[in-house]
Structures are given as structure tokens and as C-alpha cells.
Amino acid sequence: MSYPQMLAAYKEVLETSKDAVASSHKMLERVVTWTTILFGIMTATGVGALWLAWKHAGEVQAKANELRLDVENTRKFNEELKNSAKEQAKILEERSRRIEKLSAGLARLETELADVKGQALLMLSDLKRIVPRLETLANVDTYAMRLFSADGEISRVARRTLIELSKDEDPVVRRECVRVFGAMPNYPGCFVDPQDPFILSRLQEMALRDPERGVQLEAKLALNKFGVDSNAEQ
Secondary structure: OOHHHHHHHHHHHHHHHHHHHHHHHHHHHHHHHHHHHHHHHHHHHHHHHHHHHHHHHHHHHHHHHHHHHHHHHHHHHHHHHHHHHHHHHHHHHHHHHHHHHHHHHHHHHHHHHHHHHHHHHHHHHHHHHHHHHHHHHHHHHHHHHHHOOOOHHHHHHHHHHHHHHOOOOOHHHHHHHHHHHHOHHHOHHHOOOOOOHHHHHHHHHHHHHOOOHHHHHHHHHHHHHHOOOOOOOO
């Protein structure tokens, strides 16, 4: 190949190289441009996604913290309720024992009250018997003093009254009258006739027929003081 041909070929190669370099340079610029754009897009998208993920993570963490706080508060509340329930159970148990003691005490008081009422009724019943008895015994004592009076009329009235009182339904009154009659032989000067037939007749009747054995025995003792057979029928 001649020199001119070689020079022409070199020029052609050089031109071709320039075109290739220019083309490559343009392609490189395009690649850089698209790469920059793509990187920007990817960067923007990544940052946004990262920000959204971080935001979501923060929200989840906040909710988790809130739930954790609720759980802790609920646990504390449950513990307080448990402790309160124990205290309430203890208080209820103490009150139950106190109620049992009070109930037992009330039952005892009711029993005692029933006993007191029963005793009061018995005392009232006794008083109903005793008050009239005391009044009658006071009359017996009064007429016993008059029986030994120096005034014959007063003595006779007292004798009749004592004979009537000796018929009282109360055996204590009847026995007291017998004792008054039995004292007459000890004071013969007080009577015109110490062997008063009305008194002796009444004593014999009581010695034989009085429903109370104690009154019968007192009447027999009184008759013996008068020197009269207590077993003789009227």
C-alpha cells in the first residue's frame, strides 16, 4: 500500500475513532443522566419508604408503650384488688366472728330474760297470794290482842272473828288462828271461861278434818293444852 493510501486509511480510522468517541461520550452522558435520575428516584423513594417505615415503627412503639403501661396499670390494679379482697375477706371474717359472739350473747340474754320473766311471774303470783295473806294475818294479830282484852264484849267479838278467820282458805292463816287459841290456857285470868266451847269445838274440827296436816297437828297441840282429847269426835 502506498503512503497516500495509508494516510487516507489512517484519516478514516481517526474519523471513525472520533465518531466512536463522540458517540461513546454521548452514550456515557446519557447513562450518567439516566443513572442520576434513577438514583434520585430510588433515593427519594427509599428515603420516603424509610421515613414511612420509621414513622410507622414510632407509632407501633408508642402503641406498644401505651399497651405496656395499660398492662402494668392493670397488673397493679389487680394486685390492689387482690390485697383489697384479702383485707375485705379478713374484715368480713372478723365481723362474722363478732356476729356469732353477739348472737350467742343475745341467745344467752334471751334465755336469761325468759328466766327473769318466769321468776317475775312467780313472784307476782306469790305476791297475789302473799298480800292478801299478810292483810289477813294482820287482822289475826289485831283480833288476837283483843281476845285477851279485859273488856268482855271486845273479847267475845274477837273470839267470833278469829273463829271465822280460822276457816280461811289459806292454811297459814288457819294455823296462826290455832296458835292464838292454843295460847289461851297460858292466860286463864283473861277469860271468864278458859274452856270456851266454841273455840274447843273449832279446834276439834280442825284437828280431825283440816286438809293441811300441819294445821291438824297444831290443832291437836292446842287441844292438849286445854286438856281435851284431840282424837275425840265432836
